[in-house]
Amino acid sequence: MDATPVPVLAPVAISEDERAAIIEAVRDFAQSELAPHALEWDRASHFPRETLGLGGELGLGGIYVREDVGGSGLSRSDAAAIFEELAKGDPAIAAYISIHNMVAWMIDTYATDAQRQEWLPLLTSMQGFGSYCLTEPGAGSDAAAIATSAIRSGDEYVLTGVKQFISGGGEASVYIVMARTDADAGARGITAFLVPADTAGLSFGQLEHKMGWNAQPTRQVILDEVRVPAANILGGEGQGFKIAMSALDGGRINIAACSLGGAQWALDRAVTYVHERFTFGEPLAEKQAVVFTLADMATELRAARALVRDAAAALDAKAPDASMQCAMAKRFATDAGFTVANQALQLHGGYGYLHEYGIEKVVRDLRVHQILEGTNEIMRVIIGRQLLAH
Numbered sequence: 587m588d589a590t591p592v593p594v595l596a597p598v599a600i601s602e603d604e605r606a607a608i609i610e611a612v613r614d615f616a617q618s619e620l621a622p623h624a625l626e627w628d629r630a631s632h633f634p635r636e637t638l639g640l641g642g643e644l645g646l647g648g649i650y651v652r653e654d655v656g657g658s659g660l661s662r663s664d665a666a667a668i669f670e671e672l673a674k675g676d677p678a679i680a681a682y683i684s685i686h687n688m689v690a691w692m693i694d695t696y697a698t699d700a701q702r703q704e705w706l707p708l709l710t711s712m713q714g715f716g717s718y719c720l721t722e723p724g725a726g727s728d729a730a731a732i733a734t735s736a737i738r739s740g741d742e743y744v745l746t747g748v749k750q751f752i753s754g755g756g757e758a759s760v761y762i763v764m765a766r767t768d769a770d771a772g773a774r775g776i777t778a779f780l781v782p783a784d785t786a787g788l789s790f791g792q793l794e795h796k797m798g799w800n801a802q803p804t805r806q807v808i809l810d811e812v813r814v815p816a817a818n819i820l821g822g823e824g825q826g827f828k829i830a831m832s833a834l835d836g837g838r839i840n841i842a843a844c845s846l847g848g849a850q851w852a853l854d855r856a857v858t859y860v861h862e863r864f865t866f867g868e869p870l871a872e873k874q875a876v877v878f879t880l881a882d883m884a885t886e887l888r889a890a891r892a893l894v895r896d897a898a899a900a901l902d903a904k905a906p907d908a909s910m911q912c913a914m915a916k917r918f919a920t921d922a923g924f925t926v927a928n929q930a931l932q933l934h935g936g937y938g939y940l941h942e943y944g945i946e947k948v949v950r951d952l953r954v955h956q957i958l959e960g961t962n963e964i965m966r967v968i969i970g971r972q973l974l975a976h
Contacts, residue, residue, distance in 0.1 A: 605664060612668050615644055616675030624676035627801035628947050633757055634801065641683065642712025649687050651694040655702055656710035662836060662898040666843040673847025677951040680847065682802040684840035685753045689716030689762055692833050696821035701780060705760055714759030719749040719807050720830050727964050730773040730827060734809060736765035745779065745812040755805030756790040759783050763809065764826045778826035780818045787812040798950030835901055835909050837959045838916035842894045845923025845955045846887060848948045852930035853883050855945060859934055876933065883926045890919035910972040917965035920955040927952050
């Protein structure tokens, strides 16, 4: 196999009219294919493979993957707007599409041409799915401390270890697994491997029962002397940690955008509700405390949207402070998104606590955004270190 990665090209430039048409198509998909089923999928912990396949037909399986393998070739700025619209339909499904796109981008960016041709048509069509395997039971925020090992054996590597909290576990077609090829090299001793789902020795833990995100499966990924060819290395031996971290920059923008979409949906419902609900002879919308709460909710979301937009533009431009901007956007938007959704629940009173209204589901779904793709405490570490480095 050719070990030379394919040169990465700039995103496809599209006009404002084309962008508006794409966003409108995504909005229609979210409202017709996601929103009507979101509560039932949440209740039944149902992973909607067929619906995701329809999203693949729309180009959602490789939003910023190159077009020669079925990708849409769009920018990170375009992607942020897309994920916000998807999350208005169902934040849990939007977030999984984000993770799937992160895997596809890693292959598109770091793989050899043979690897790209093998996996990306499957992923961009969403006839198959990808999972990102970094976190372990004993290594979460300290990702460089992973213990999963990859030992060379002739033309193969033998992978042994357990990955924790893996979205798509048991459903994906390919797993990008970060494993340690050098026990003494710290972060520089980590290598990324492409592990097909049918590889001998690969198995999965039980379905995790979570607070939210019930429509996407989360399981342990267990590697028991899993043998993969050396040709399955992604990007070169010892490059795994760098690849994993570069993928998280974009993942953080996407999750921030998902928080915006879910929170905006909740805010819109709250605005409608306070017009309809009367207490003490007048609508809630006439009460100053309610007006002030709504004003703050809208302001927080607009500020968060600006941070997400700027971070996406910085990533597109490969700005030197792009990682810091991504961390800022993720920290602020996921905190703001959860707070706004929670306030929307409060404004609904007891009705907000009922499943049928959908507000409590969004609150549950958005809560984990403050934890995944790097906790918001880690976002502060990233921001602070970059500030102090100058």
